[in-house]
Amino acid sequence: MKKTFNWPAVYLAFVFVILYAPIFYLMVYSFNSGGTMYGFESFTWDYYIEVFQDTRLLIIVLNTVIIALLSSLISTVIGVFGALAITYVKRQRNKNTLLSLNNVLIVSPDVIIGASLLILFTFIGIRLGFTSVLLAHIAFSVPIVVIMVLPKLQEMSPTLIDAARDLGASRLDVLTKVILPYITPGIFAGFFMALTYSLDDFAVTFFVTGNGFTTLSVEIYSLARQGISLQINALSTLIFLVTLVLVMGYYFISKKSGAGLGMGVPK
């Protein structure tokens, strides 16, 4: 028994070490006064202070959060409408067409979404910047919301709606007092998922961001291309903490809604 247990445990421990080592490596060196990612000299908070004093960086963080909140709010509204539309379409063939169109942006690699949206925005004359980034984030968040809301709508018993109608509720009442309350957990899960996708996105934003406007991922990329700067390490420690809070929040919501835990798929 002991012999059969040992090797798997060692292997699993090895995988976990590999998975977490780079992340902790980053975090540990964010406290290195030596300014490099090797040869730890002594402990310092300098880079955190630098991060919090860097107004440009703080504005970028603010931009990122505003884009994420706005885009996930708008895409949640559109996505809920989309899920309702897909549910109410009667013919199976139309339903499948809508679903496939919905999934196009979920399965497409980011480079392709970014490149095609860049063409689109230039073609219809939208200036690259805040608007184009916001529109792009809405574009790829809508199908995610639809996917999260749809199962809730499908599991809802149609007798609930019939009962409400029999009792004299108008169609609007049915929507606001029966359907929406029922699918609320799915809506929250969708909103949260859209939020994490938006916060995490790099490639699509990179294509449509233009010169004046930057989000955090794009800024990290341009910093990292110039080489090592421990400000990135400090930033990533902070991001890691925020991510943990978000993951726990999302886990809590999805446990309540039963929608399950997904993860950001790199596309």
Added chain:
Amino acid sequence: METKSRNLFLIPYAFWILLFVIAPVMLVVFFSFRGLDGGFTLENWTHFFTSTYFQLTLSSFWYAFLITFFALIISYPTALILTKTKHKQLWLLLIIVPSWINILLKVYAFLGIFGTYGPVNALLNTMGISSQQILFTDFSFVFVSVYIFIPFMILPIFNALDKLNPTLVDASRDLGASSWETFRQVIFPLTARGVKAGCQLVFIPALSLFMITRLIAGNQVITLGTAIEQHFLVTQDWGMGSTIAVFLIAVMAVIMFLTGDRKRGLANEKNV
């Protein structure tokens, strides 16, 4: 009456589909037939199938294959062991957490780890090997990519293994099959769907992610994704970039057709 409200729901959503799904795809196809002067041309496509781009495509596929292969080799045993642990959902969550951290930051960490004075070279030095150039090689590219993709490979395989009826394994053992035979004839075939989903989740991004190549591999490795980025944002040759993008879309469609529908992969993923 019902038709009316149904149509109302459809309006914003249909608008989204038209503007952000159908229009961009058509524009990319349109641009792939557009020359630098703006006229219709097949030049992009003939150019694409000449030697340089053909070689680029082949090497991109080769790297994506290597990355998928190593990710699978590491992930399958991990998933198998995970399903046998006591608090498997908790362990699985711990596997997923790193995948929530921005890929850029994880890639950036390797700039330090693989650097000239980084821990890997320090380890080599203590073993009596002189420092090596690890960054900006194809090895570092494959290693970092595998590292990034492991959680995405583990998840669908774990789900498939978790759904596997354990009595089937018991039956196979009772009937005299060795554990290797049981694995080969029972466990692996029954979880093939998870493996396919995992390979899909890894192979397509491995073809198209450009930040890993840019940050880690320097100019040593150029993937299809890097080439698209290059054409759109550096050389501004949108026609050629669109051609590669259309090619990538076609490849994606073929892969999805071959490995079953991707929706199942997503459904698996959501059931954690």
